[in-house]
Amino acid sequence: MQIAVLLYPGFTALDAVGPYEILGRLPGAETVLVAGEPGPVRNDQGSLALVADRALTDVPRPDVVLVPGGPDSRRAMNDPQTRAWLRAADETSTWTTSVCTGSLILGAAGLLKDRRATTHWLAHEELRALGAEPTGERVVFDGKYVTAAGVSSGIDMALHLFGRIAGDEAAQTVQLLTEYDPQPPYDAGSPEKAPAHLVARWRGVSTASLATEG
Amino acid sequence: MQIAVLLYPGFTALDAVGPYEILGRLPGAETVLVAGEPGPVRNDQGSLALVADRALTDVPRPDVVLVPGGPDSRRAMNDPQTRAWLRAADETSTWTTSVCTGSLILGAAGLLKDRRATTHWLAHEELRALGAEPTGERVVFDGKYVTAAGVSSGIDMALHLFGRIAGDEAAQTVQLLTEYDPQPPYDAGSPEKAPAHLVARWRGVSTASLATEG
Secondary structure, eight states, X not given: OEEEEEOOTTBOHHHHHHHHHHHTTSTTOEEXXXXXXXXXEEBTTSSOEEEEOEEGXXXXXXXXXXXXXXXXXXXXXXXXXXXXXXXXXXXXXXXXXXETTHHHHHHHTTOOTTOEEOOOGGGHHHHHHTTOEEOSXXXXXXXXXXXXXXXXXXXXXXXXXXXXXXXXXXXXXXXXXXXXXXXOSSOOSSTTTSOHHHHHHHTTOOGGGHHXXX | OEEEEEOOTTBOHHHHHHHHHHHTTSTTOEEEEEESSSEEEEBSSSSOEEEEOEEGGGOSOOSEEEEOOOTTTHHHHHOHHHHHHHHHHHHXXXXXXXXXXXXXXXXXXXXXXTOEEOOOGGGHHHHHHTTOEEOSOSEEEETTEXXXXXXXXXXXXXXXXXXXXXXXXXXHHHHXXXXXXXXXXXXXXXXXXXXXXXXXXXXXXXXXXXXXXX
């Protein structure tokens, strides 16, 4: 099973690495970080680069496609090579997945039309404008399309998907070995739970400004 | 505030990137991925490389030191350059931190002697052998030393630390913007919670075998 993780300039590191860490442990998985060209790809914060080991053209038929988000996902959304690769890969993929605003990139490639999907809580209307039906859920399955909410939700998405692919016991084993027993010190991880004045401060802010202001 | 994330061959990607994603959003933070030499550093799974932008010698006095774990952390534990850098950086650091078996690397450098600390649940005895007092907690503060349990716990550690450094409201904002509202599909993330037969299967297995078997 080949898992392709798409990288592009300005991606959010945890969007890619959270699910990578889980899905990469699938029995027999070959995980490949891909980009337009092989080489280092720098993230939204600018202080981290992941290496794309292969070019998109080298990985035409992955079984799983994973698209991370990023505050400036618009560039990837509008990139003809990325769109063409996503459309072609999706024709034969078993699962086409995204984290955070990665769903906007899938949507821009025309892959989420009339599908239930999710994205970062600040980007629901952008997702709707691309023809999808945004939900408030953290992880959304619609057939083979699996989308996750903001940044950290990719870990939950990957664990769900791991269970579907390899069974509950194998997924529980990965949860145990990665000690995924979350205990955040605050309960502010969604707009429903965070203090209202913090949510209000960010409502209406475009996700593109999050890299510098967040 | 300079945050140095130590990379070494065989590190676990999420150990580094989970806390990076949170701490990198500290106001005024300069986050630097460091290794013995600049360049790509490949992880435990072998399918991902993060770029070290600076050599250890270029970053002698970081404010925050972050050491990720990895199943073959022994090489980093025994590396004279890494030990010397950790000891010297620790002399002036504000916080010295680790995730998973990263605490074994801190311990091998002599930094956790008689300190309360934690590590991956399979490595508690190794940590004890290095002079620390392992606890069952997910995140342990002992003075400026902050250690986290296995892999995913670095996110919780970083959020705790973010709150200490920048205040609760700033930390809650980061939790909201990274949508860290965990909803794992299983409740198997610790040896106390996972099915007993899964825990029994892994007890006594060295962490060094996790890269290939996990």
